[in-house]
Amino acid sequence: MAAxxxxxxxxxxxxxxxxxxxxAQYQRLVSHVVFRMIDNRAxxxxxxxxxxxxxxxxxxxxxxxxKLSTWVARIAYNRxxxxxxxxxxxxxxxxxxxxxxxxxxxxxxxxxDALVEQQDLSNRLRREIDSLPVPFRAILTLYHLDELSYxxxxxxxxxxxxxxxxxxxxxxxxxxxxxxxxxxxxEL
Amino acid sequence: xxxxxxxxxxxxxxxxxxxxxxxxxxxAHLEACGNCRALVKQYExxxxxxxxxxxxxxxxxxxxxxxxxxxxxxxxxRYSGLIWxxxxxxxxxxxxxxxxxxSWLGELVSGILSGAGGTADSVxxxxxxxxxxxxxxxxxxxxxxxxxxxxxxxxxxxxxxRHSKAMFLAL
Numbered sequence: 001m002a003a004x005x006x007x008x009x010x011x012x013x014x015x016x017x018x019x020x021x022x023x024a025q026y027q028r029l030v031s032h033v034v035f036r037m038i039d040n041r042a043x044x045x046x047x048x049x050x051x052x053x054x055x056x057x058x059x060x061x062x063x064x065x066x067k068l069s070t071w072v073a074r075i076a077y078n079r080x081x082x083x084x085x086x087x088x089x090x091x092x093x094x095x096x097x098x099x100x101x102x103x104x105x106x107x108x109x110x111x112x113d114a115l116v117e118q119q120d121l122s123n124r125l126r127r128e129i130d131s132l133p134v135p136f137r138a139i140l141t142l143y144h145l146d147e148l149s150y151x152x153x154x155x156x157x158x159x160x161x162x163x164x165x166x167x168x169x170x171x172x173x174x175x176x177x178x179x180x181x182x183x184x185x186x187e188l
Numbered sequence: 189x190x191x192x193x194x195x196x197x198x199x200x201x202x203x204x205x206x207x208x209x210x211x212x213x214x215x216a217h218l219e220a221c222g223n224c225r226a227l228v229k230q231y232e233x234x235x236x237x238x239x240x241x242x243x244x245x246x247x248x249x250x251x252x253x254x255x256x257x258x259x260x261x262x263x264x265x266r267y268s269g270l271i272w273x274x275x276x277x278x279x280x281x282x283x284x285x286x287x288x289x290x291s292w293l294g295e296l297v298s299g300i301l302s303g304a305g306g307t308a309d310s311v312x313x314x315x316x317x318x319x320x321x322x323x324x325x326x327x328x329x330x331x332x333x334x335x336x337x338x339x340x341x342x343x344x345x346x347x348x349x350r351h352s353k354a355m356f357l358a359l
């Protein structure tokens with residue numbers, strides 16, 4: 001915590017090197033949020049840059065009441081929401097028909113271990129994730145890739161923890177269903 | 189022992205070892221149920237895939253380029269705009285006075301001041317005197333030039349003050 005305060009004090013005092021270190025530390029988290037929420041590849045880097053400039057301008061307002069990573073991710077999330085709103089893009093798609101019956105899917109397929117090549121799965125997974133509603137994508141990334149807790153995600157996305165948990169379960173269930181609908185288990 | 193099939197939530201929770209007291213009974217059920225074992229296996233693969241995702245890399249040098257956009261505003265160049273504006277204005281005024289015969293301006297001012305509070309007659313007479321003395325009517329060049337330079341300098345000064353104020357508020 002003390003080191004973090006020192007780093008922020010240095011940035012506020014105009015130390016460019018300290019800010020560069022800060023960006024290097026958090027660019028992974030910010031890129032996860034931005035790349036996941038914004039489909040247009042050409043805009044992603046600019047939005048990441050905007051996020052850090054916004055952080056720089058707001059850093060004096062950080063009160064150490066939450067983790068810095070949560071605060072950073074929240075700024076990135078809100079910036080992406082603004083982008084989506086400005087571009088008039090849908091936040092949620094129509095998910096009708098996605099609530100499958102548990103009996104119909106439990107154990108339909110068996111995935112042999114040897115058939116899974118991680119890179120292929122990663123590519124297919126990315127395509128399917130990109131077709132999910134934006135909040136689902138954000139939650140999946142924050143939870144699995146950045147390993148944030150339900151509480152942290154609820155603060156970032158300003159929604160109850162129960163909603164986060166519910167969205168996460170639903171997103172994973174949707175992903176599983178869509179992957180199995182498009183690819184044979186052997187292809188995964 | 190749990191004998192019913194696992195729900196999707198339970199299968200996901202099982203993979204994360206988050207079922208609490210139900211974890212053991214779920215494990216017992218999985219030993220006996222191939223369908224639920226398959227479901228759990230699918231979620232295990234999905235979770236692994238989500239954790240190992242790649243493709244979020246920003247270009248090399250991103251941190252430096254962002255820092256470069258911010259750092260100069262807080263160091264040497266913070267007041268440089270203002271300083272350069274003032275220096276430029278002073279130089280422009282000096283050049284105008286140096287290369288053009290500006291003695292008419294002094295006479296115009298003194299004529300106005302001496303004309304009992306600056307009446308219309310006194311201004312007109314001063315202007316006539318100036319025009320008579322200046323065959324090239326230098327004021328036609330100098331006055332617009334001075335006005336242009338003043339406006340440009342004022343614009344730079346206002347911009348510099350606004351910028352400094354914005355930086356101060358950002359802090």
